[in-house]
Amino acid sequence: MTHYKLHLDDDGEEDFILVAIHCSEEAYKMAFMINKHLSMRLQRKKNDIELILDEVVSTFSLFEYESEQQYTKFYLVENKCKLTFEKIHTVGSLFEDENSEKMKISHLLPEFKKVDFFLKIESDIEKFPLRKTLAQLNEINEVISAYVVENQNIKSHNNLIFN
Template sequence: MANYKLILEDDFKDEFSLIAIHCSVEAYKMAFLLNQHLSLQLKRRRTDLDFSKHGLELSFPWFEFEDEFEYTTYDLLANSFKTINARTIASGGLFNDEASAELITEYLIPELKSADYLLKITSESQKLPIRKLLMDLNEINQVISAYTVEIEQLKSKNNLIFD
């Protein structure tokens, strides 16, 4: 009887470009600025990008725009999620309970901790004007810096595949 071996290859490679943005404004303001300066139409999705990590429920704001004429999808994601973890420590007495709170910050892409936002651009056409897009992004007053990220270098690139 013959043995057959099934070889599974990673054919699910999603080709996209990634831009890291350093900016201290809120997510809705960042989407507004991109809409205004880059002529996009980013809108907040009904559901955010949700993860469960270390027992915490993480929710990253997610804005999306599908350009039907250029066959391009733009996804703006916040890279960090901050929450307060409150603990009560009982010391055994009636009134000696101590309450402590710690600020916990989790990242969508931990390798890019300094980036505030990620702009994922998925396109079916091979000619994307990334340089012009970067120049326009860096000319926004509130944006500190924006640069492209090599996706192959990221260990947590699977966090960006959410279709």
């Protein structure tokens, strides 16, 4: 009886470049600035990314652009979701309650808590002009810094699946 072995070279992970962006602007303004400086057409997707983190639903804005000339897809996604909770404390009396608001910040990639946005680039990595793109991002006045995140440093790969 003949036995066959399958050797899979692909490790199952998709190839992408992840650029971390530090910027204190809102997501729509960040998308506008990237569109302006990098000649893109990022558009907000109808459905944002919803994840259940720490028993709370967190929503992250997602923008997408597909360049047919470069065979490249770009995704701009927020890394931070600010949630406000109203907590009611009973003091001891029947009619006396104290209300307090509590703010919680959830992260799309918790291992990068200081990053405000990620630009995910799905492309033929060898042909993509990464240095030029990083230089253009860093030229935006509101951007503090932009740099590439190494894929092996990402622990939450599943949070970056947008399809």
